[in-house]
Amino acid sequence: MRDITHFIDGQSVAGTSGRYGEVFNPNTGEVQARVALATVGEVDAAVQSALRAQIGWAQVNPQRRARVMFDFKRLIEDNMNELAEILSSEHGKVIADSKGDIQRGLEVVEFACGIPHALKGEYTEGAGPGIDVYSMRQPLGVAAGITPFNFPGMIPMWMFGVAIAVGNTFVLKPSEKDPTLPVRLAELFMEAGAPKGVLNVVHGDKVSVDALLDHPDVKAVSFVGSSDIAHYVYSRGTAAGKRVQAMGGAKNHGIVMPDADLAQATKDIMGAAYGSAGERCMALPVVVPVGKKTADDLRERLLAEIETLKVGVSTDAAAQYGPVVSAAHKQKISDYIQLGVDEGAELVVDGRGFQLQGYENGYFLGPTLFDQVKPTMRTYQEEIFGPVLQVLRTESFEEAVALPTNHQYGNGVAIFTRNGRAAREFASRVQVGMVGINVPIPVPVAYHTFGGWKRSAFGDANQHGMEGVRFYTKVKTVTARWPEGAVEDSAFVIPTMK
Template sequence: MRDITHFIDGASVAGTSHQFGQVFNPNTGEVQARVALASVGEMDLAVASALRAQQLWALVNPQRRARVMFDFKRLVEANMDELAEMLSSEHGKVIADSKGDIQRGLEVIEFACGIPHVLKGEYTEGAGPGIDVYSMRQPLGVCAGITPFNFPAMIPMWMFGISIAVGNSFILKPSEKDPSVPVRLAELMMEAGAPKGVLNVVHGDKVAVDAILQHPDIKAVSFVGSSDIAQYVYSHGTAAGKRVQAMGGAKNHGIVMPDADLDQAVKDISGAAFGSAGERCMALPVVVPVGAKTAEAFREKMLAEIETLKVGISTDASAQYGPVVSEVHRRRISDYIQLGVEEGAELIVDGRDFSLQGYENGFFIGPSMFDHVKPGMRTYQDEIFGPVLQMVRAENFEEAVALPSNHQYGNGVAIFTRNGRAAREFASRVQVGMVGINVPIPVPVAYHTFGGWKRSAFGDTNQHGMEGVKFYTKVKTITARWPEGMSEDSAFVIPTMQ
């Protein structure tokens, strides 16, 4: 049995808790490794290493830190195939999706390569007689990230890329379901020239999470996961005086207007709903056709599209998606499908009985689709996080705007239309953090920012882009006066009207 250890102070650390989690191969259902789960002692060890490293790393000028980011990017690209295969073997997503996972993380690393520019600060000459005012952004110290199973490369790079580039050290607590890629990324960061201790990886469960939230030397925590845990992390972290951004769940809607290019919308929504087995916080599991005619036409075309979908093992290049991450999660999705039937929605495609020949023990589930889903149903309110598409019919534009606006989640939404005025009004009025116009998964590019509203996000600062730089730095503002002939008796006082 292969053991996956912590990565602390630039080296593999087995840990002392004697607690382990199982790492499955979702394609076969077999346990392929065990991962060490941290005790408080391992977290203390990682924080001590990060503290030592950060004090020196913060003194490295931004240009040299950027060079480390450039080298890290080069190394990740050189090891892309290895990383993608490793990721797929533990998560279950197909290789193409795994490479996309890694690439989207690298785009934030590319942004971090430009860190000297974004750290330049502001300067005002002559703010008063002989007085100049300038500001600078300085690192916080030791920061931490708690990341989910569904993007084991992208989301860690979203966090540690910017945090390390601005001069912090970082402790990553990845999901114990697919922990190998985060460790490999830390090894590559050291190979790129980051000092040992700048990036540590500590595996664990609630013990490790609570240790992060309670440790006085961790100044900021970034989290991505379910909304209940996001709220827990936010409330406990801020109560301990930490800066916290906590991204939660989602129930993203796709509004299909009567004038939409229906063939293109069906293709887009199929990929957004079923790609990566629906295990994405920016998946599109709810479609809202506007008007009965639109709904009937969409239903017919989507049923035909679902017939073409191929579910296969992660290494099958022709498969649209692979297994879900665990048997527990597969059962959870199946239970939600049954609940939808009991709530009165019409199940028009049932993927629960799907089985892949030769991989009968894998965690596979076929695509499913409901029609006539109502807003009061629990299956509509909850995040299913699987390959299940729900159709909620709207009579008009106002109903279509209200559905995502009134939902407890507010991560992403998309509208499919040829009408620029309708799209503009929708984007302005809808109460959701990220909006796509004929774009089914509106994840912003790395130099913009990612974040939802309502129970999809806790905290005031979003991920990556300039919002990420603000989160991982603190601003210091200096007011300087250099008058001629200043004597030792010159007074520095608050200005008055006299």
């Protein structure tokens, strides 16, 4: 059986804990590899490697660091097919979606290629008599990232792309469900010219997570995962004096106004709800039609689209989505579907009985559609994270705005309308971090920033863009004077520029 090792100090390192996690092929249900789960000592070895490398890496000028990013970008593009196949074989998403996963991460690397400009400070000449004031952004030291199974390419690159470009070194703890791709990314990063120790990968479970959160030489931690774990990571990391950005769960809504282009909205909702088997924190699992006619028309259109939707193995170019990541997750989603029935929602389409011929042991679920969902139901209040779409009917714009605003999660939301005034008012009033106007998955481009509100995010800094630059750097401000002539008397009051 294939062993997936750690990547420490520029080389593959076998695990010594004697503990392993099984890595499955979600298409077949078969174990394809095992991944070593790190000890506290192995985490420390990765941090010490990063610590040794950081001083020299920070002294490399930003333009030369950017050249490494340029070369890394080229290597990712040259190896895209291989990387997508690795991702799909362990996650289950179809190849085209895996390429999109990697491409969205690569776009942050492209942003990091412009890091010399992003690191420019401020300068004031003549702030006082013969006094100039300027600021500089400097790296923190060693940063760490803890990433989820659903985007094993994109989210690691969101984190280490910016962190390393500004002069930090990095320790990545990816999901143990699909760990091969992050190791391959680290290998390519070394091939791009990064010194050993700049990017390390350690696998593991809570032991590894806690070791990173507690390690005194780790200065910043970035996390993406469920809200309960995000809160834990934020609390423990900040208690240890670290900067922490911890992104949690979501329950994104799609508001459909009576004047919306229903044909386009239906297509958009289908892709956003069922793409990647719904395993996206920016999926659209709740659709909120305004008015009975809108709801009835939308329901019929969704049903027609569901009948044509193709679920298949991840290598099937015609498939629109593949299996979910694990047997346990498939069971969790199935339990939520049953809970929806028990709570009184109308189960219009039940995906639990879906089987793919020749792949009966794969973790497949067909598309599921609920109607007549109520805000009091647990299936609405909680994140299902699967191919389950819920229709929650409303009678007014005000009611539709209130639903995402009052929900515990506040990651993303979308409105479908032709009315510019309604869209503008919605975007201004809704209490959610990312808003789409006729855009079903409003993930910002890499040079903007990604982050939700409420229980979807803990901490004050978002992912990537200039928020990422600020998170991974500290500001130093210098006040300089070059006096000439007679020695001045000592001043015993606070200096001013009066």
